[in-house]
Structures are given as structure tokens and as C-alpha cells.
Amino acid sequence: MTESITINCIPMKSITILALILLSLTLVAQPPRPPAISSPEVNADKSITFNYYNRNAQRVYVSGEFLKSPVAMKRDTSGVWSVTVPPVTPDIYPYSFWVDSVQIADPNNTYIFANERFKRSIADVPGDKPLIHSLQNVPHGKITYAYYNSTTLGTTRQLLVYTPPGFEANGKKKYPVLYLIHGGSDTEETWTKVGRANLIADNLIAQGKATPMIIVMPYGNVRPKPMPDFTKDVINDIIPFIESNYPVIKESKGRAVAGFSVGGGQTLNIGLTNTDKFAYVCSYAPFTATEEFKNNFSDWKPNTTTMNKQLKLFTISVGTEDFLYESVKQNIAMFQEKNIKVEPFIVSGGHTWMNCKLFLATSLQQLFK
Numbered sequence: 001m002t003e004s005i006t007i008n009c010i011p012m013k014s015i016t017i018l019a020l021i022l023l024s025l026t027l028v029a030q031p032p033r034p035p036a037i038s039s040p041e042v043n044a045d046k047s048i049t050f051n052y053y054n055r056n057a058q059r060v061y062v063s064g065e066f067l068k069s070p071v072a073m074k075r076d077t078s079g080v081w082s083v084t085v086p087p088v089t090p091d092i093y094p095y096s097f098w099v100d101s102v103q104i105a106d107p108n109n110t111y112i113f114a115n116e117r118f119k120r121s122i123a124d125v126p127g128d129k130p131l132i133h134s135l136q137n138v139p140h141g142k143i144t145y146a147y148y149n150s151t152t153l154g155t156t157r158q159l160l161v162y163t164p165p166g167f168e169a170n171g172k173k174k175y176p177v178l179y180l181i182h183g184g185s186d187t188e189e190t191w192t193k194v195g196r197a198n199l200i201a202d203n204l205i206a207q208g209k210a211t212p213m214i215i216v217m218p219y220g221n222v223r224p225k226p227m228p229d230f231t232k233d234v235i236n237d238i239i240p241f242i243e244s245n246y247p248v249i250k251e252s253k254g255r256a257v258a259g260f261s262v263g264g265g266q267t268l269n270i271g272l273t274n275t276d277k278f279a280y281v282c283s284y285a286p287f288t289a290t291e292e293f294k295n296n297f298s299d300w301k302p303n304t305t306t307m308n309k310q311l312k313l314f315t316i317s318v319g320t321e322d323f324l325y326e327s328v329k330q331n332i333a334m335f336q337e338k339n340i341k342v343e344p345f346i347v348s349g350g351h352t353w354m355n356c357k358l359f360l361a362t363s364l365q366q367l368f369k
Helices: 012-029 197-206 229-245 262-272 291-297 304-310 325-337 353-364
Strands: 048-053 060-064 080-085 091-099 102-104 121-125 142-150 155-163 177-181 214-218 255-260 280-284 313-319 343-347
Touching: 048 091, 060 080, 091 353, 142 229, 155 197, 155 229, 177 229, 177 262, 197 214, 197 353, 214 229, 229 262, 255 262, 255 353, 262 280, 262 291, 262 313, 280 353, 313 325, 313 353, 343 353
Parallel strands: 177 214, 177 255, 255 280, 280 313, 313 343
Antiparallel strands: 048 080, 060 091, 091 102, 091 121, 142 155, 155 214
16 A cells, blocks of 8 residues: 655745745844944044944043043944044054943954053054154064973963074074063063064164163063062073073173063062172162062162172163152162162153153163173
């Protein structure tokens, strides 16, 4: 006996109509595609236009180190918020958007501030003539990401190494080394991505104003370990790693240490307690309200004759609008009272990476002379 199977067929016309209905429903369900925008836009007069797309935001502000206070942005009918700020002095500036009280980096800008806490982007305002941190047509060094075993911290850690133009790993030339430390909540990448240490070095070396050197940029945060352990990490692990893998001068005359903010305080702790190892100590707007600094310098009785012979250069730099200005002045006075030969470098401006680049550019011309 044979069974017959009946299939209910839907006419092709009905299928087409159904497909069109489903497609239209899908298109309706999708949000509108955001308009193509660019941000930031640096204008010919050095003013900057910022753009941000958000149809649902109630308030959007732009905040940056070129502004005294956040500036409100205005939304057009397409949902794009925009504002143009007045001309600013050529430099590179961190900025961010505040969207209904939430800080965000500019989603249309790939140039992000390297930081573990702040969500900021970078606006690059070029000068009419190349600035010391700008990319110029000169020989360039290289940035290498290197990994070392920290016996102090019991882990493998990352650092960045700048080698100057013409560097030969197996060559006969021995290079001096600058150990360069970032600020609090920054990372080992901040000195290159924001401070542009590599480009500053390239340009000064090309101009004959700086000695070709290796620059080592470690990660200064060792938490949850005690922060003083970073000093031990530098002395016991980082320096031996560099001196085992790079052709460097293995004497104090070939070593310098510098740093900004928290890194500036670490610079004082590392350099001044090891003047037999560092002939150059350059501290930028140092934050010194730490237990390590207190333990090292509260009841400090240095052998000033020996220290002054060992230190070829000891500088402390700060801006007059820096929130650390008063404490930095007190530290300078303390070192002077101890008869330590310190060279203050006081400029205008605040606790900014604009000043930080200035401090570094100044130091690079003084080191290893």
C-alpha cells in the first residue's frame, strides 16, 4: 500500500512579499548609521574643532590642558556635538569629553593618552617651525619592548628601550644610559606616546646638542608589592639586565636617572641613595609625600663632600602653577641646607606633560658631557 504525502506550497509571490516585509522590519530595527566625522581638527589659526556623535546625551563638554575650564559642546540635528576652541600655543595636549558627567576619550581619535586611570586623547598642534618633540627628517633611533626577570618582585616585567641612530648591538661603542621614569598612573609607554622622549632625543642628537644615549623606560608601579621595592628593582634587576644585553658604560659616569611627578620622587629615592651608581639625577616636579621619601630624607645626614663629587648634575624642575610647586621649593631648600649642589629649574606652567617635555629636552642637553 502506498502512502501519498501532500505538501502545501506557498506561491512565489507571497514568499517575495514576506521577505520584503522581514527586510523592512530589520532595517527599521537597526539604529541609524552615525555620520562620518573627524576629531580633533586643528585649524590654520591653531584653533581646534572637536566633534562627537551621540544622539542620546544631554550634555557634552570638552576638557583639556589648553582650557581653564571645560567648554560646552553643541549638538546639531544629526546628533553631532561640536565646538571650536580659540587658538592655542603649538604643543601636544591631553583632552577628554565629559558625556553626562562621564569622562571618555575621543572615539574618533586613535591618539590615546597612555594612562591607567584617566581616559584622555591627545591633540597635536604643530608649530610654524618644527617643535623639539615633532617628527622631523633626521636619523631616528628605535624603540624596543623588552622583558626582564625581576628577582625583587618575583615576576617577569616589561620595559621600553630607546637606542639612538646608528646603534649597533655588537659594535665596539659603549653608550651611556638614562633610566627614565613615568608619573603616577602613567605607564612605561607614556614617555614615548605622550612625552615623545624618542623624538626629542632624535632631534637633539641630530642637532649635536645631546650625546647619543640609550634611554630605558621601566614600569614604575610595583603594586601590590611595597612601592619602595621599585628602587630595589632598578638597582638589582633592571640595571643588570640592561648591562648584560646592551653595550653600555658600566660606571656611574655613564648612568642617569630622571622622572616626572611620582617618578620624580622615585628618581630622588633611587638617585640620591645610590650616588655611587648615578652621576646624573634629574627630578621633574617630584611628588615626595611618600613613606620611602620620608624614611630616606627626614633624618638624613649625607656625606656632602662625597656626594657633590659623585654627582656631576643634580637638577629639580617645576612649574610655578604646578600644584606641587610649594612642596618642591621646600625640597630644594632642604637639599640646599644640606649643602648638596642642586640646580633648580623653575618655569611657568603647571603639572603637565607640556612642561615635562621641556624638562626632558633641557636635561638631555646636559647629560654625559
